Amino acid sequence: MERLTRQRIAIATVIEAARRPLSPQEICDAAQAHVAGLGVATVYRTLKAMIAEGAVRGVELPGEPPRYEPTGLGHHHHFRCDGCARVFDFDACPGGLDALAPKGFVSERHEFVLYGKCPECAARKRGVGTRARR
Ligand SMILES: [Zn+2]
Ligand SMILES: [Zn+2]
Structure with a gap:
């Protein structure tokens, strides 16, 4: 499988499995278990694409950088x-x-x-x- 695809799948899997919003660094740390050497810049790039596609959304707490969760979760x-x-x-x-x-x-x-x-x-x-x- 292409490396880009593997990175993307690893990042999507981590976000889906977390059951809580994750920071890009948390996503990176967890996804490295699937794709060795994954960098946080790749996580940011992938998140941007996933947000544009409507698969992921940012969770903004006052005064903190956004965390990310899947779209389509119920009211919570x-x-x-x-x-x-x-x-x-x-x-x-x-x-x-x-x-x-x-x-x-x-x-x-x-x-x-x-x-x-x-x-x-x-x-x-x-x-x-x-x-x-x-
Ligand atoms: Zn705690
Ligand atoms: Zn409510």
Whole structure:
């Protein structure tokens, strides 16, 4: 198989399997298990093509570079771990948020992010698990 195709398949597989939005570096690290020597520049290039095709979308948290997830996931929200900086999906939604819009405004969608500790980081002793990881 052509190297370009193998790279593309590896990147798509990593994004699909993650079940959470990944940074380009996380995608690169995981895809290297499939394609040795894969570089982050290739990941960026491939992501750009996949976004243009509508297969992948960016997830933007305030003040952070975008992470990427497959399009076509159902309605869901994100949890960012302050311990390891990973972002996770969750399906729960309070609903009824449209009703919070000021009088006369028509709310059509919403976004929110929960911040805290993932189970791994929460299990670590306080003050020990604060290393940053992308
Ligand atoms: Zn964590
Ligand atoms: Zn929601």
